[in-house]
Amino acid sequence: MKISKSTKKKLFYEMARIRMIEKNIASKYSEWEMRCPVHLSIGQEAIAVGICQNLKKNDKIVTAHRSHAHYLAKGGSLKKMLAELYGKETGCAKGFGGSMHLIDLNAGVIAAVPIVGSTIPIGTGVAWANKIKKKREIVVAFFGDGATEEGVFFESLDFASLHRLPILYVCENNEYSVYSHISKRQSKKRSITKIAKSFGIKSEKMDGNNIENIYTKTNKIIKKIKNKPQPYLIELKTFRHLEHCGPNNDDHLNYRSKKYLKQWNRKCPIKNYEKFLNKNNLVSKKNIKDLDNIIKYEILNAFAFAKRSKFPKKSLLKRFVYA
Numbered sequence: 001m002k003i004s005k006s007t008k009k010k011l012f013y014e015m016a017r018i019r020m021i022e023k024n025i026a027s028k029y030s031e032w033e034m035r036c037p038v039h040l041s042i043g044q045e046a047i048a049v050g051i052c053q054n055l056k057k058n059d060k061i062v063t064a065h066r067s068h069a070h071y072l073a074k075g076g077s078l079k080k081m082l083a084e085l086y087g088k089e090t091g092c093a094k095g096f097g098g099s100m101h102l103i104d105l106n107a108g109v110i111a112a113v114p115i116v117g118s119t120i121p122i123g124t125g126v127a128w129a130n131k132i133k134k135k136r137e138i139v140v141a142f143f144g145d146g147a148t149e150e151g152v153f154f155e156s157l158d159f160a161s162l163h164r165l166p167i168l169y170v171c172e173n174n175e176y177s178v179y180s181h182i183s184k185r186q187s188k189k190r191s192i193t194k195i196a197k198s199f200g201i202k203s204e205k206m207d208g209n210n211i212e213n214i215y216t217k218t219n220k221i222i223k224k225i226k227n228k229p230q231p232y233l234i235e236l237k238t239f240r241h242l243e244h245c246g247p248n249n250d251d252h253l254n255y256r257s258k259k260y261l262k263q264w265n266r267k268c269p270i271k272n273y274e275k276f277l278n279k280n281n282l283v284s285k286k287n288i289k290d291l292d293n294i295i296k297y298e299i300l301n302a303f304a305f306a307k308r309s310k311f312p313k314k315s316l317l318k319r320f321v322y323a
């Protein structure tokens with residue numbers, strides 16, 4: 001599949017936009033106005049963008065605690081997301097949810113759910129509903145490597161395989177669950193893609209930093225799922241640049257070796273794609289500067305909107321409590 005010049009630019013633009021938004025969140029976090037925990041996706045943007053660029057508006061996604069990149073890549077409102085992080089009534093969850101409970105039904109973002117593993121059964125349920133209603137939509141359920149250690153992972157895969165559900169399971173394997181490396185949590189012989197295959201689900205590993213590869217491969221997979229409902233699972237190796245939760249770098253804690261950090265920092269999906277586009281005369285330095293300015297302006301406006309919005313009324317506190 002040949003990627004057009006305009007799509008290449010779009011892939012770059014979307015990744016750069018998400019990166020800049022999260023960098024702004026990180027730099028403004030110390031103002032103590034955003035009071036919800038934030039799990040930044042910096043370093044993992046290529047996965048969200050490469051996949052979501054292949055989705056239609058009515059396709060759905062379910063995301064977890066590290067939700068910003070998925071929400072934004074799927075077209076979720078930036079203003080409503082930032083207002084949510086500031087706990088304001090204009091937020092996408094009316095200011096009651098924060099970063100880990102993003103939602104934008106207009107954009108097909110069904111939910112962000114921070115209970116590790118829960119995007120897997122929720123996505124499976126949505127896909128089942130779509131199948132029953134004969135909708136030609138697909139669901140993408142995003143989750144981390146840690147989530148594959150939950151029992152619902154196995155139960156959902158079996159159910160999705162049995163009912164041939166139109167769902168793409170996306171495991172973003174950044175090798176860590178908080179500070180624990182995967183080798184301390186999972187047997188060396190364990191393979192996430194092989195587990196999926198054992199349930200009869202087609203499955204493959206991908207490089208989570210190669211945006212074009214992710215885009216072209218998932219384009220084919222998504223078409224297949226739409227033509228003939230069936231589940232797929234992909235596992236993408238990736239790297240979280242910052243601390244598990246919060247706006248800072250925590251490299252001084254040394255739970256990831258200097259060599260490991262150096263290797264991964266060299267693979268930054270955005271810097272490398274910018275170099276590639278530049279080298280192939282697809283974007284000039286001036287193009288990049290112009291894009292930067294467009295994004296900066298949008299971000300400035302969105303933060304101003306979030307800051308000037310009001311907090312929700314106290315009387316609403318119990319309105320959305322269901323249990």
Ligand SMILES: Cc1ncc(C[n+]2csc(CCOP(=O)(O)OP(=O)(O)O)c2C)c(N)n1
Binds near residue numbers: 144146
């Ligand atoms: C059921 C449950 N157990 C534990 C937690 C605490 N917790 C939040 S995020 C996280 C790590 C999850 O790791 P992974 O799924 O690999 O996602 P990543 O943070 O690497 O993106 C844990 C243990 C939780 N939110 N839910």
Ligand SMILES: [Mg+2]
Binds near residue numbers: 176178
């Ligand atoms: Mg992880």
